[in-house]
Amino acid sequence: MQLVLLCREQDFKYFGVNKVFAPLIEDLKILEQRGVVTSDGIVLKGSLVAIAGDNLGSHSVGGFLENFSRATYFCRYCEVCRDDFLTNPLSCGTIRSAQSYASNLHEQESTATESVCGIKFDSPFNQLSHFHVCQPGLPPCLGHDLFEGVIAYDLPLYIRHLVEDNNFTYLQLNRCKNQFRYEVNDGKDKPADLSPSSDKLSGHAVQNWCLLRLLPLIVGDRIKDPCENEVWQIILQLREIVELICAPVITEGQVAYLKVLIEEYIDNRTKLFPNAPLRPKHHYLCHYPFLIIHFGPLIRLWTLRFESKHTFFKQCARKLHNFKNLCKTLAERHQLLQAYLSAGNLFPPLVQSEKGTDFHVDDYNDRIRASVASCPFQLQSAVACNYVTVKGTDYRRGMYILLENSDEGLLMGKIMLVIVVHNSVYFVSEKHTFVKLCDTGVYCDLGVAQDNYVCIKQEDLLDYYPLSAYNVYDQSLIALHHSFPEAV
Known part of the structure; x- marks a missing residue:
């Protein structure tokens, strides 16, 4: 930029x-x-x-x-x-x-x-x-329209209703939220506390997103008759809308489904809370399906990355304490920074891994040896490690990657070993089958699938984003970050 x-x-x-x-x-x-x-x-x-x-x-x-x-x-x-x-x-x-x-x-x-x-x-x-x-x-900005708009005002409305129905109290909700063990990516944006006197979430955009995603894991067990609770169901409906809108890849069929979901959500929101007026940002949601067709996935056009760029100028203005011709000062400092960055590698390496060990296939069990046998890399130049960053995305041992999306559920791979060969990354993964729970909107692990080990190249994944599993209610559960392309 x-x-x-x-x-x-x-x-x-x-x-x-x-x-x-x-x-x-x-x-x-x-x-x-x-x-x-x-x-x-x-x-x-x-x-x-x-x-x-x-x-x-x-x-x-x-x-x-x-x-x-x-x-x-x-x-x-x-x-x-x-x-x-x-x-x-x-x-x-x-x-x-x-x-x-x-x-x-x-x-x-x-x-x-x-x-x-x-x-x-x-x-x-x-x-x-x-x-x-x-x-x-x-184009619209998801951060302002969804996370600091619709979600920031609607979610406190729903939570207040759940509190009034004695599902939980604000004290219990905040305690559960603060004691929740957030995994790697979610731990960077822990949700802010909720107050009964506030009609709006106090967190920033990604904090509000994190709260909506993980709310079923935090208080899902406290909801009375979740399948019959209209307010809980509208929360799950909002989660599904956000998953589709935030998807980096979306099909025309999913766009049509999104249009129906948004119309149902606004209709249900109006009927359940007639005294809480809708805002213009609710109307903007109705245009999202058309805008996705025109611009592509809207997550590529939100302004949060530009907000991050603006922090450099804000920090300079605060630290320099010189407000005479401030624009000239900021422009000069910015160009000096750009020159410094251009002096070396403008972009970081595509693959960055921790210090690993040479991969000797005989050191591993039969399942790992069988999974790497069909991979086309040279074992002599392979390095084994537990952590790697590919194009800015962190992959760690124990995280889950998407292998297959079908009508029966998601076939996920639990990363057991990372193999780096030059600039190529392979994941030795244990196959797990996940199905969606209708009462919480999250995916539950049914156990290890047959033929349970596979070695897959990072570029061949159906979705780039790795997910963490949470052990809640004596189950291994996953809350999606965004939707995947529908099964063919």
């Missing part, structure tokens, strides 16, 4: 969007029309695909109204009216297009009104040949 522009908020408001973004748009026009000539004489042209941001930033750049709590037209994807949304939460207005955008702008200029259908001004990025904010070109 490279730095393009820095501007103070007060300057942005004073000079306006057109002047601030003018230099960037001129560069993008050159890239579209003339391109860049490589040393081989090849001309490479490019164009803007999408502008990632939270709702406030996207509406500011796109020329839409930024008052989500009171504006009549609050959606940048359709022309839904607030009254229609409150009357029928599943209603969507006419989908916005470049033509309707231009028509609304023309009406706004001719009538000299502040806005028409939620549009205040023409976005400067619409000057580009292959981009328009209504293509759509302003």
Whole structure:
């Protein structure tokens, strides 16, 4: 990620969007029309695909109204009216297009009104040949819409109802949450405490995600008649929606199923809690299936990675204590950092492993020897270890990897040994069959499968993300991080 522009908020408001973004748009026009000539004489042209941001930033750049709590037209994807949304939460207005955008702008200029259908001004990025904010070109951010929006406000509502039904108390919930033994990845984002006086979760986006994922493991045994409890079932429905939306790979069939799930969720939420009004972010969920078809998996476009990038600038501003021409100072410090990073390897090695030992197949039992016999690597150059990082993802002994997804359940492999051969990684895994429990929404281990050892290459996994099993209720349970491609 490279730095393009820095501007103070007060300057942005004073000079306006057109002047601030003018230099960037001129560069993008050159890239579209003339391109860049490589040393081989090849001309490479490019164009803007999408502008990632939270709702406030996207509406500011796109020329839409930024008052989500009171504006009549609050959606940048359709022309839904607030009254229609409150009357029928599943209603969507006419989908916005470049033509309707231009028509609304023309009406706004001719009538000299502040806005028409939620549009205040023409976005400067619409000057580009292959981009328009209504293509759509302003994707949603899962972190803000889901984890700091729908989940942050809906989950406390459901938990309060479960407490009132005497399933548990807030003290018991917080005690169970704090005493829960979080595994490797989940331990980095332990959920924040819940308060009976707060209508919103106090944690950040990933903490709220972690709480929703692991809630069945933390208090699932305390729910009375889980299959008949409507509030508990709507929590499980929300978990399934999040699993599908956060999937890095999703099929068209899953997108269609997601659309049905979202409509059912909003309908159930309205019926169960009619006095708790829905928010605009609930409406944005209705557009997610269409947006996934347009942009692909939305997890690739959320802004949390950019928020992490912003921490460098925030730390510099706090530590330098020099606020004269702050943008120039931050830009210089950032470019010095980029130069330092470019001096060495810009990217870390694809495979990083702990110090292992030379792999001698005769040192292992018959099941491991049989599993590696069919693998095409040279045993002389293999190294055995218990921990490896592949493209930033940590794999440890004892974690589970997906081998097969079928109608009967998930065939998972418990990592018993990691074998590294140059830049290739193989996992010797023990096969386990997991089935989904309808009362908690998690997967339960049925035991070791027949022909129980397999050696598989990391690149051949059905899903890259390793999962940890939790021993709860005398069972080995797994809470999915995201959905997998459906069985063929």
